[in-house]
Amino acid sequence: xxxxxxxxxxxxxxxxxxxxxxxxxxxxxxxxxxxxxxxxxxxxxxxxxxxxxxxxxxxxxxxxxxxxxxxxxxxxxxxxxxxxxxxxxxxxxxxxxxxxxxxxxxxxxxxxxxxxxxxxxxxxxxxxxxxxxxxxxxxxxxxxxxxxxxxxxxxxxxxxxxx
Numbered sequence: 001x002x003x004x005x006x007x008x009x010x011x012x013x014x015x016x017x018x019x020x021x022x023x024x025x026x027x028x029x030x031x032x033x034x035x036x037x038x039x040x041x042x043x044x045x046x047x048x049x050x051x052x053x054x055x056x057x058x059x060x061x062x063x064x065x066x067x068x069x070x071x072x073x074x075x076x077x078x079x080x081x082x083x084x085x086x087x088x089x090x091x092x093x094x095x096x097x098x099x100x101x102x103x104x105x106x107x108x109x110x111x112x113x114x115x116x117x118x119x120x121x122x123x124x125x126x127x128x129x130x131x132x133x134x135x136x137x138x139x140x141x142x143x144x145x146x147x148x149x150x151x152x153x154x155x156x157x158x159x160x161x162x163x
Contacts, residue, residue, distance in 0.1 A: 003138035037114035
């Protein structure tokens with residue numbers, strides 16, 4: 001897998017393809033790799049517009065209903081979020097069957113790639129891996145075959161509610 005360039009402030013962004021509920025072609029979104037987030041999040045607007053996750057579709061097709069949670073966020077406040085079923089994702093050419101992501105009506109969640117999905121990879125942040133394409137360093141991801149840890153018992157945002 002090609003190295004992911006770090007931004008001047010050390011952030012790494014990655015394009016991920018997400019399967020819509022109705023089987024249409026996968027939709028692309030740009031995610032921030034967030035090692036402090038225990039769960040991957042997708043903004044509600046994207047779920048509705050790009051993935052077709054509307055209340056009508058869910059009811060008509062008997063899709064698993066979202067489960068409401070009230071986790072403690074990184075800022076210490078509680079917020080309403082939902083576990084949203086996601087059938088498949090494509091990360092760096094690897095297709096991953098994944099249970100869910102989180103989303104919210106009340107909180108402006110970003111596209112965050114959390115530890116639940118990062119646990120499928122061995123990843124290395126290398127601030128010395130400088131090149132023309134990666135002037136601030138790189139992140140290297142190596143796929144690990146179905147090796148996944150349960151991050152629900154770790155500290156951090158969303159940790160204690162998600163099981």
